[in-house]
Amino acid sequence: MTPHTAQNWPIAAAMLPFPSSQDASGETWTQQLAQVAYEGFTEVDLTDSWVQVGDLDSHRLSSMDECLASVGLRPIAISVIRRSVIHPVEGVENLRYSHRTIDAAAALGIRVMSIGLHRALTPAQRDAHWFWTEPGPSDDTSPETWRLAAMRIRELGRHAEELGIQLSLEMYEDTLIGTVDGALRLVDDVDLPNVGINPDLANLYRLHRDVEDFLESSARCAPRANYWHVKSYFRDVDRTRDLITTVPAPMEYGSMNYRAAIASAISGGFSGPFCVEHYGGDGLSVAARNREYLQRMIAVAMGEAYRRVNERVAKGS
Incomplete structure (x- = not known):
């Protein structure tokens, strides 16, 4: 495999900015995907809040493949959102759905699938301006729940491994993988080479409460990470009034120091794809800006920025 550079490192757009389009026509899919390509993306994450490819029949799955090819987008990942396989009521069906999605991913040539243990938004979260300002469901942390999570994710991991797919566990608050320790523990419990962390x-950083240090967390996750959703927030902490607030921000302007985090992660062994996300407003345009920023930061982390400056200086001398 050719080593990644800042120019060819896979950076996907999430389909989060688009409405649920499960029953839309192929023409509608093409128009939506064309907007992603128009913003300069060559890779895409088929986020299942947009289309649940695991529930498409063979004809519709072929149509999706044709739509992607027609606009020149390569699907490099699928993110399965809010389908916890340890949900106390829906866990078994979510497990079946995840298996179907692995098969669909293989049919589309996708090599990474991200899953999480977060559940559907509560009514209060759906009504809030920013859903993370309202508390959501929390995982039971009993030994039985940990064993169930490891068993079901291991089952998915083995299925994915047979098809050449990496399984990535998305960190999310108040789940078993809502802390670095929890994420590392679950990956260790699953114990498969193709199962890693989506840090x-x-x-977590957007929560209106104390959180783990971003740079320390990213450095600890990097050796076990195989995919990375990235986005940023402005975060303000006023201890005198016991007030913490956050709002979405482009990566280069937000309070999360991605310049340092990406350098640390790449030096720590991270080599997986990135997926750029953004909530609110024109999320796709901000995601495109985040891609450009990410490419610059990868160049810095890999020493390419230094080489390019030297070449420019040499040409000018």
């Missing part, structure tokens, strides 16, 4: 630490 989406922004899911």
Whole structure:
């Protein structure tokens, strides 16, 4: 495999900015995907809040493949959102759905699938301006729940491994993988080479409460990470008034120091794809800006920035 550079490192757009389009026509899919390509992306994450490819029949799955090819987008990942396999009521069906999605991913040539243990938004979260300002469901942390999570994720991991797919566990608050320790523990318990961490630490950083240090967390996750959702937030902490607030921000302007985090992660062994996300407003345009920023930060982390400056200086001398 050719080593990644800042120019060819896979950076996907999430389909989060688009509405649920499960029953839309192929023409609608193409128009939506064309917007992603128009913003300069060559890779895409088929986020299942947009289309649940695991529930498409063979004809519709072929149509999706044709739509992607027609706009020149390569699907490099699928993110399965809010389908916890340890949900006390829906866990078994979510497990079946995840298996179907692995098969669909293989049919589309996708090599990474991200899953999490977070559940559907509560009514209060759906009604809030920013859903993370309202508390959501919390995982039971009993030994039985840990064993169930490891068993079901291991089952998915083995299925994915047979098809050449990496399984990535997305960090999310109040789940078993809502802390670095929890994420590392579950990956260790699953104990498969193709199962790693998706250190989406922004899911935690945006909370209106104390959180783990971003740079320390990203450095600890990097050796076990195989995919990375990235986004940022402005975060303000006023201890005198016991007030913490966050709002979405482009990566280069937000309070999360991705310049340092990416350098640390790459030096720590991270080599997986990135997926750029953003909530609110024109999320796709911000995601495109995040991609450009990410490419610059990868160049810095890999020493390419230094080489390019030297070449420019040499040409000018």
